[in-house]
Amino acid sequence: MRVISGSEKGVKLKTLQGHTTRPTTDKVKEAMFNRIGPYFHEGKVLDLYAGSGGLGIEALSRGCDFAIFVEKDSSQYRQMVENIRACRFESKSETYRNDATRALKAASKRGLRFDYVFLDPPYHRHRLSETLTKLSSEGLVNDEGLVIVEHVQDVHLQGTYEKLEQIHNDRYGDTVVTIFQMKEEE
Template sequence: MRVISGSKKGRLLKAVPGQNTRPTTDKVKESMFNIIGPYFDGGWGLDLFAGSGGLGIEGLSRGLEKVLFVDHHPKAIETIRSNLATCQLMDFAEVYKNDWRRALKIIIHRKIVFQVIWLDPPYKKIKHYHEILQMVNDYRLLENGGSLVCEHSSDMSLPDTYGLLNKMKTTRYGSIALSIYKMGSTSP
């Protein structure tokens, strides 16, 4: 696993030990960033269910100003911190060992609005996607035109709209799919 573009291109990233996380492949990551960016001129990102932190680190490498990383597994938190240190990005990150609901409540209280949110919960937890999409919409956690990227099982489908969130694209890569929403945009 590595950073594939931007200021930290080529840096190797550690995976979370064990079988509980599935790092996003380079092919899927490259496709994702080509759709949502591929580069950023500042803005904040949220890597929810961050695992190794690879998506948020890629976002920082590609120009995001700051990324919040959230995961509730201690080994994931250790791995995120190690990967941020390897890439010399600790000053541009906040790392939280927290449940996603609690983390979103804190973000809402802090009134943080993001340019991009990555959402990659365990694939069997379809309910999580709906709850999170609802919260992102209701509390306007994305900037107008901001992107929400859902990585999920390819046999699962997400709704075309969630309030002001409109699905722009769903792409499948074998057993993995990406559904990408934009805040305040109309679907094609």
């Protein structure tokens, strides 16, 4: 796995091997960022269920200002911190070893709002509907901000979650990337 493009293009990212890890392939990551970018002039990112941090790191490499990475597993968390350090993004990021629900609650209390939220949970241990609803109801996504969800094809997501509206759904083999956009306040 590597950084595909931007300031840290080509930097190899380490991942943990095993049945509990499923890093986003370079092919899917490139297609995902071509759909939402491909480059950014600024933006705040939340990489929830971050794993090795590949999605948030890619967003920073492509021009986002700041990213918050959340990973519950301690081994994955250590690997993620090493990858952020390898890309010299420590000053542009915060890392938390926490579960998604607690992380969203903490972000809400801090009044944080994100332009890009990446959700790539363990495929069969997810609570995507609950997470998408909470992102919308807690106002954690800026107007016109995007929530990018990676999941398997047997996971069916609604077209809307409060003010989050599905705008794309692309399949890459067994992987599906569904993109939601926050509707503007009227």
